[in-house]
Amino acid sequence: MRRSVVAGLIGFATLAAAVLSPAAVSATPAKAAAPADFYQAPSPLPAGEPGTIIRTQPATVVATALTATATTVMYHSRNAQNADIAVTGTVFTPTLPWLGAGSRPWVDLAVGTQGLGQQCAPSKQFVDGTEQELEPVEALLAKGWGVVVSDYEGYTTGSTPTYVAGVSEAHTVLDMARAAASIPGTGVSAATPWATMGYSQGGGASGWAASLAPSYAADLRLITDVSGGVPADVRNVAESLDGSAIGEGLQLYALIGLQQAYPGQFPLDDSLSAAGKATEASLKTQCVVQTLASYPFKKFSDYSTGATIQQFDAQPGVASVYAQNNLITRPAPTVPVLQYHAALDEIIPIGQARALNRAWCTAGVRTVFTVVPGDHIAGETTGLPAAVSWLTDRFAGRPTPTTCA
Structure with a gap:
């Protein structure tokens, strides 16, 4: 969350420090008119594979209006029991042509803690200008990369978020990337290089997505993962x-x-x-x-x-x-990982994050673990430049460092 906003609403820095912070079978989004409540999921759900679009609507996100068009989407995903569910999210499509080598990279950004109220859905807060993850979205778009952001399970009307449920988070994040292929103008294809990225709850979700990608979303060309402030245990x-x-x-x-x-x-x-x-x-x-x-x-x-x-x-x-829901005991990612944690994190213990890194090193993951300055909320900001630099190098195919012994 942006610290100026938190400080104004909460009143002191200690409180501010706690913010945790080819599968889409349709070639084009559904043409049916959206209901008055976009977030009301159809009942029953139409048939659809994970990542298939249910409906879309244009979104106005003032902070990114010069760099990307935004689209709010509802798409199929799977919950922790692998049952079909409707999930919402946002696709940010860069407005400028991609001038880099190969296909434009895309980042699947997993957000930190939003709250359990329906009004807290990131896709709604992007439009309202209150979303705490605008800073990393802007930084990623500035590199010319596309960005997708899932709301996770539970932000459709009348539901409750399945906060920190790892399998559900992984499914919704990975299916958000699949959904982007059906949005006109994205250029997303089987050749698109993807990265997962997140901090706090989002670091857990991105780590879970990287862990389950080989078994759940092998069709996605996942290049790397960046997970900060991970609640692994x-x-x-x-x-x-x-x-x-x-x-x-x-x-x-x-x-x-x-x-x-x-x-x-x-x-x-x-x-x-x-x-x-x-x-x-x-x-x-x-x-x-x-x-x-x-x-x-x-x-x-x-x-x-x-x-x-x-x-x-x-x-x-x-x-x-x-x-x-213990990420430490789950299959390790098969892509390089940057994992970072705030030195003074008072919300998510650094010990369990180090245990995750040790497990991934033992499993042969080429990973870097780094400690960044500050408390929990500061960690997202202080870790962002290194995260963007890591993604730049991985998308460019440069050699991957490691801190594993």
Whole structure:
């Protein structure tokens, strides 16, 4: 999130530091007129393979109007159980011709924490001018690269985001790239070089996308991944937030998201008190800035029927869901990875991020791990120049460095 906006809304820097931060079978987007509510998914969904467009509409994004045209899309993807779902997102198509060698590169940008309210969808906030990821979008477009941004699962009308559910995030991010091929003017084809990139929740989503790309989206020509501030072990992150100055709302986001992604397997509601259920209902209407300002120094036990977060997490079903969402134990990416983390990150523990890097090094990934200055929110900004430089080198085919021993 842009620090000036956060500072104005939250009021002090500590709070600001917490922002977590050929598959498309149709050659052209659907021609049917969009309903009054673009985000209302058809029921039942029309048949479609992952990445197939359901509907589109032009979008006006003032910050990028000189460098790209924007299109809001609804497309098919798959949830954590591999069921067909409708997902929304944004395609930024550069307006200037590509003068570089080969096909124009595209970046699949996975966004950081938005909030669980429907109004928080990145595609809506891009149009409103409030989206926290405008800075990296602008930096990527300045290189002449195309950019796509998924809203992730859960921002269609009446739904709830499956926050930090890794498989769902990976599917929606990868299918966003597939969807771009059906937007007129993008030039996206099987020859298009792609990179995944993200920070915080987005770093987790981009890492998951890189991990699952060989099995889920082998048709995409993925060149590299850049993942910053990665919540690789969501159980570790959730427990570390308990009682922190600004973390309880984010902890509850994660629990709500996992319950939504794994119905019947993650019994959050059964463990909440009446006050906890009221808080859950409120959180589902909020964007992240409001959430960060509302729950200082709270613990899970303040909202449960008595259980601590450690006791809740020890339940077999809960522990199983956490295990399924631990990126450290999933297949390693097959492309080079730049992974970075803020030196003073008070939201996502650096230890579990280092554990991810060690696992990927052991698996033979050619990866660089770097520590950048600042706290959590500063890490996205301080890490952005190196991220863009890494992408430039990978798209150019230059030799890939590594920090693996």
